Amino acid sequence: MKVIGLAGWSGAGKTTLLTRLIPYFISKGLRVSVIKHAHHEFDVDIPGKDSWVHRQSGAAEVLVSSARRWALMHELRGASEPEIPELLAKMSRVDLVLIEGFKREPHRKIEVYRAANGKPPLFPDDPEIVGIASDAKLETGLPTVHLDDIAAVAALMQASAIGIADVLTRHATGT
Numbered sequence: 660m661k662v663i664g665l666a667g668w669s670g671a672g673k674t675t676l677l678t679r680l681i682p683y684f685i686s687k688g689l690r691v692s693v694i695k696h697a698h699h700e701f702d703v704d705i706p707g708k709d710s711w712v713h714r715q716s717g718a719a720e721v722l723v724s725s726a727r728r729w730a731l732m733h734e735l736r737g738a739s740e741p742e743i744p745e746l747l748a749k750m751s752r753v754d755l756v757l758i759e760g761f762k763r764e765p766h767r768k769i770e771v772y773r774a775a776n777g778k779p780p781l782f783p784d785d786p787e788i789v790g791i792a793s794d795a796k797l798e799t800g801l802p803t804v805h806l807d808d809i810a811a812v813a814a815l816m817q818a819s820a821i822g823i824a825d826v827l828t829r830h831a832t833g834t
Contacts, residue, residue, distance in 0.1 A: 661755050661820035662747065666762035666788065667771035668778040669698075672806060673759050676771055676792065679809050680757070680816070687813075690753040694746050696760030704732060744830045747823055755820060765829045767819055771806070772797065787829075790815045 665673045677693065684691045704711040704721075713721045714734055722731045735741075743764050750756060758766060762781060770781050770788045774795035782788040782801060790802040792812045797803060804811035 660750075660752055660823045661817075662758065662766060662823055662826045663755070663816045663820035664758035664761060664764075664766050664768035664787075665771055665792075665816075666760065666768040666781060666785070667773075668776055668781075670776050671771045671773045671778075673771045676806060676812065677757060677759055680813055683809050683813050684755060689755050691755050691757060692750055692753045694743070694750070694756060694758045694761075696758075698760075703730065742830060744827050747826065755817070756823075757816070765833055766826050767821055769812070769816055769819060773806070789819045 665677065667673050674695075681691050681693070702711075704714065710721045710723045710732065714732060718734070719736065720731060720733045722729060743758065743761060743766055747756065758764075758768075762768070762785070765787055768785070768788050769790045769792055770785075772780050772782075772791055772793040772795065774793070780791070780797060780799075782791060782797075782799060788801065790804070791797060791799065792804050792806050792815070794806050802815055804815050806812070
């Protein structure tokens, strides 16, 4: 299982890019999963539905299952936010795990940079950024591809992805 992240400021287009990359990787025969970081309180459950009521009642976890999918909601109830290694341990084995967000975590990342966002690039301050997908020309020695060149972005991500054991080591050592 290989892992690579996409990092960038809000509004840079990470999610849009992922929605184009996932079908591309699948068309190449890869099984792909995503870990997405949310900065705000979020809910995938609908208030008033049974699973929501169970969580609101204090359940630590609620697993909802049907003939089409299952979802597990785990309430932290004041515990620390889990780090990448703990989240990866919960994932089923696939060929490639794409991590969206977690820009401060020590795993390899491709920066998604959009000039119109008006924010500075992350790469000068983050040694874990190993490439850039952008709509702008940037002064850097890092490999840079255009945001709309999905094949090039996918190739950069695959070339930069590392094994899960390496990700765990980086997190354990902070490098």
